[in-house]
Amino acid sequence: MGMQKSKGREIFGAGPEWTEGLEEDLIDNFREFKCFELIPENFFDNPHRRYFLEALRKLSTPVLVHSVGLSLGTDEPFKAAHFEKILAIGDQVNMINVSDHLSMTESGGIEIGQLTPIPWSIKTADIVIRKIEQIQKRITVPFALEHTAHKFFYPTSELSEAEFINRILEKTGCDLILDLHNLHCNSKNAGYDPHGWLSQIHTEAVTSIHLAGGYVDKYGTLQDGHDEIVPEPVWDLLDHVLKMLTPQAIIIERTGNYPGIENLMMEVERAERALSASLKQSTKNPSPNLRELAGAV
Numbered sequence: 321m322g323m324q325k326s327k328g329r330e331i332f333g334a335g336p337e338w339t340e341g342l343e344e345d346l347i348d349n350f351r352e353f354k355c356f357e358l359i360p361e362n363f364f365d366n367p368h369r370r371y372f373l374e375a376l377r378k379l380s381t382p383v384l385v386h387s388v389g390l391s392l393g394t395d396e397p398f399k400a401a402h403f404e405k406i407l408a409i410g411d412q413v414n415m416i417n418v419s420d421h422l423s424m425t426e427s428g429g430i431e432i433g434q435l436t437p438i439p440w441s442i443k444t445a446d447i448v449i450r451k452i453e454q455i456q457k458r459i460t461v462p463f464a465l466e467h468t469a470h471k472f473f474y475p476t477s478e479l480s481e482a483e484f485i486n487r488i489l490e491k492t493g494c495d496l497i498l499d500l501h502n503l504h505c506n507s508k509n510a511g512y513d514p515h516g517w518l519s520q521i522h523t524e525a526v527t528s529i530h531l532a533g534g535y536v537d538k539y540g541t542l543q544d545g546h547d548e549i550v551p552e553p554v555w556d557l558l559d560h561v562l563k564m565l566t567p568q569a570i571i572i573e574r575t576g577n578y579p580g581i582e583n584l585m586m587e588v589e590r591a592e593r594a595l596s597a598s599l600k601q602s603t604k605n606p607s608p609n610l611r612e613l614a615g616a617v
């Protein structure tokens with residue numbers, strides 16, 4: 321089939337995420353990484369971290385600029401000034417896309433401090449859609465949206481999660497970040513089949529995949545801690561998904577409790593091997609344009 325592109329775009333491979341305390345080790349191994357993810361907010365007002373961006377730029381490493389601060393689900397005006405700061409960080413590296421989460425991180429000007437679930441409703445979808453459209457008008461690289469691990473589920477919902485996500489993808493034509501640990505946590509905590517969830521989502525919009533590990537809290541809930549190795553059920557989900565689609569990038573998200581750079585390298589290599597193997601035996605269908613499918617203008 322020759323399906324060697326992701327949504328019509330170049331495929332890069334696997335890489336890690338920037339994390340505090342591991343900068344020197346990451347820089348030493350930059351050449352091993354096919355791509356890199358960073359949270360731009362970690363670089364705001366931190367001129368001493370400029371050297372890290374410099375090192376990335378020198379190698380032209382493809383960088384996925386992954387914001388946690390736009391609070392797309394909040395029913396308040398788009399944070400345009402914040403977004404300009406994100407782009408100022410992205411301009412210092414080889415930025416291949418910008419992304420944020422399908423959640424809210426503030427309300428009424430108050431910072432919540434974590435990715436908080438938003439209601440799956442048409443009204444909330446419209447709020448997110450309007451903000452993504454503002455982002456897309458401002459940038460020349462693609463925008464990607466990540467579905468999140470839910471700290472809680474609303475008792476009633478107008479839409480299913482799949483309907484909610486798909487509606488936004490159809491209206492904006494944006495990319496989807498598929499986080500397989502988020503899916504693993506949600507499916508375990510809410511008791512559903514992750515394969516069934518995947519079959520309902522517009523997976524043709526997926527351009528990157530996140531892998532991570534987490535922990536079980538004192539209430540018995542699986543949490544997306546980014547502080548453990550990627551568990552085997554998540555690797556199994558990756559194998560399943562790579563039969564359906566080809567991402568541009570697979571990112572290992574590990575931001576705490578580091579056992580050392582070697583373990584991170586092993587996980588990046590394992591993801592790289594899985595992607596290469598899937599490319600060799602690819603029989604996937606080329607990705608259709610979602611907007612065309614949805615009949616949107």
Ligand SMILES: [Fe+2]
Binds near residue numbers: 466530573
């Ligand atoms: Fe993620």
